[in-house]
Amino acid sequence: MVKHLTLLLVLACASAQAQDTQTLTTINGAQLYVRTLGSGDPLIVVHGGPGLNHAYLLPHLESLAKNHKLVFYDQRACGRSRIPAADSLRFSFWVGDLESLRLWLGVEKMDVLAHSWGALPAVAYAQAFPQRINKMIVSNPVPLNREYDQGMVDMQRSRFTASDSTDRAIIMGSPGFKKGKAQAYEQLMLFSFRHSFADPANLRALALGLPSDFVLASGHLLRGLGPDLQHYDWYDEAARFTFPLLIVHGKADIIPLAPAERLRDQAKNARLAVFERSGHFPFVEERKKFVQTVHTFLK
Numbered sequence: 001m002v003k004h005l006t007l008l009l010v011l012a013c014a015s016a017q018a019q020d021t022q023t024l025t026t027i028n029g030a031q032l033y034v035r036t037l038g039s040g041d042p043l044i045v046v047h048g049g050p051g052l053n054h055a056y057l058l059p060h061l062e063s064l065a066k067n068h069k070l071v072f073y074d075q076r077a078c079g080r081s082r083i084p085a086a087d088s089l090r091f092s093f094w095v096g097d098l099e100s101l102r103l104w105l106g107v108e109k110m111d112v113l114a115h116s117w118g119a120l121p122a123v124a125y126a127q128a129f130p131q132r133i134n135k136m137i138v139s140n141p142v143p144l145n146r147e148y149d150q151g152m153v154d155m156q157r158s159r160f161t162a163s164d165s166t167d168r169a170i171i172m173g174s175p176g177f178k179k180g181k182a183q184a185y186e187q188l189m190l191f192s193f194r195h196s197f198a199d200p201a202n203l204r205a206l207a208l209g210l211p212s213d214f215v216l217a218s219g220h221l222l223r224g225l226g227p228d229l230q231h232y233d234w235y236d237e238a239a240r241f242t243f244p245l246l247i248v249h250g251k252a253d254i255i256p257l258a259p260a261e262r263l264r265d266q267a268k269n270a271r272l273a274v275f276e277r278s279g280h281f282p283f284v285e286e287r288k289k290f291v292q293t294v295h296t297f298l299k
Contacts (some may be wrong), residue, residue, distance in 0.1 A: 019065070024080065027073070028100035030088065033080035035072045038065025042105050043298070044098065045072045048116030050225055051218045052189075053079025055116065055209025060283040063291050067299065068111075073101060075121070079211055089224020094121040095128050102132055109134040111298055116280065117142050120232075127237045137294055139248040140280050143259035145233035155254040159195035167191060180215040196280035198252035205263040205284050238266040245270040246297045248290065250278030 022035045036042075045061065047054045054072035064070055074081040076089060076097065084093075098121065102110050111134050114122035119141030126133050143149075168191060171177060176184035186208050193265065197203055211217070245267045249260040251274055263270040273293055278285040 024082075025104070028093065028096045028187050029102060030076050030084045030093070030097065030160045031082035032076070032097065032101075033074040034101070034104075037062060037070040037072070038068055041111065041298075042071050042107060043068040043111045043113055044101065045070055045124050046098075046112060046114035046118035046122045047072070047078070048118045049075065049078060050117055050221055051078060051214070052089070052117075052208060053211070054079075055079065056206055057228065057283070060205075060281075060287055061113075061291070063287075064294060067295055071101070071105065073097075076149070077217040077224075079209070083217050086220060086224055089221055091121070091124055091225070091228040095125045095246065098122075098125040099129055099132070111135045111137075113137045113139070113294065114141065115139045116284075120144070120199050120234075123238065126241060126243070127234065130241065130243065133241075133243045134248070135244045135298060137246040137297065138263075139247065139282060139290075140250055140253050140255060141247065141260065141263065142255065144235050144238065144263065145230070148232075148256060148259050151256055152254050155256070156195065158295065159254070164191075164194070171198070181216040182210040185214055186210045196252075196254055198277050198279045198285055202281075202285050206281060235262060235266050235272045238263055239268070241267040242269055244297070246294070247272045248275065248282055248293065250275045250280055250285070252277075252279035255280065 019039060020037050022033070024033050026030055043064065045054065045057060047057060052073040057072065061070065065292060076093065109132055112122050114137070116139070119138040122136060122138065123144060126136060126173045168188070171184060171188050171191060174184050177188065189208055190203060190206065193206065194200060215278070245266055247260050247270060249257055249272065251257070257274070260272055264270045275282040275286050275289065283290040
């Protein structure tokens with residue numbers, strides 16, 4: 001009996017290890033950090049930013065691993081991934097990374113879940129390799145052109161208070177910020193998300209997990225991506241999408257609903273789910289509803 005119990009414990013531990021793997025591997029010529037959770041058909045998770053990493057998505061998305069193999073990866077010069085050559089920090093390489101990740105996983109088609117800025121590389125990939133997308137979810141996607149920039153700035157300013165100005169000044173005047181410490185920059189980024197929640201108290205559940213080399217990596221990243229982010233417009237291209245597309249929008253987000261509706265109307269097989277009690281992070285504020293919505297869509 002004892003031997004049988006021991007064997008069961010060993011098998012259980014092996015199974016748990018198989019369901020959570022982490023590696024730093026060469027993807028499309030770059031050293032990218034990849035973490036997989038769960039089992040089943042892979043769901044590629046594209047984090048927001050630019051400059052964030054997969055950490056802020058956890059533990060909020062972990063329950064999806066009950067039915068899907070979640071594949072998180074830190075984009076180039078983000079999180080635990082390495083900083084590549086400056087000339088490889090362009091959008092075409094982000095597209096190549098996703099395609100190489102698909103090949104690395106050994107799947108013909110893949111499901112993709114992208115959040116915020118992550119919608120841009122996801123949509124760019126879908127335009128280049130539409131036949132490789134099975135289904136796609138974009139949660140609170142940034143607009144696919146710069147037309148809505150001023151509206152978002154105005155919305156952010158309308159929510160700004162006098163105490164916000166004081167808090168921001170304290171962070172930027174701190175010794176850690178002046179020394180380029182990642183912890184101080186994380187405080188500033190969390191501050192910038194303060195008004196992106198339906199309930200500001202939910203901000204406490206968000207952990208960005210910025211690496212120690214965040215300032216250096218972000219500098220390289222923004223210089224490399226800068227030219228690609230000046231001018232882009234992918235709404236017309238979305239009209240060619242035929243794969244099922246789910247767009248999730250948190251009603252309290254500073255990103256207006258209009259660009260999400262525009263994407264829904266452009267794509268041939270898209271639906272829009274508005275989360276009434278969420279802002280930019282519906283998987284934090286309405287986690288159960290978000291997970292169930294995504295799971296149902298993927299089924």
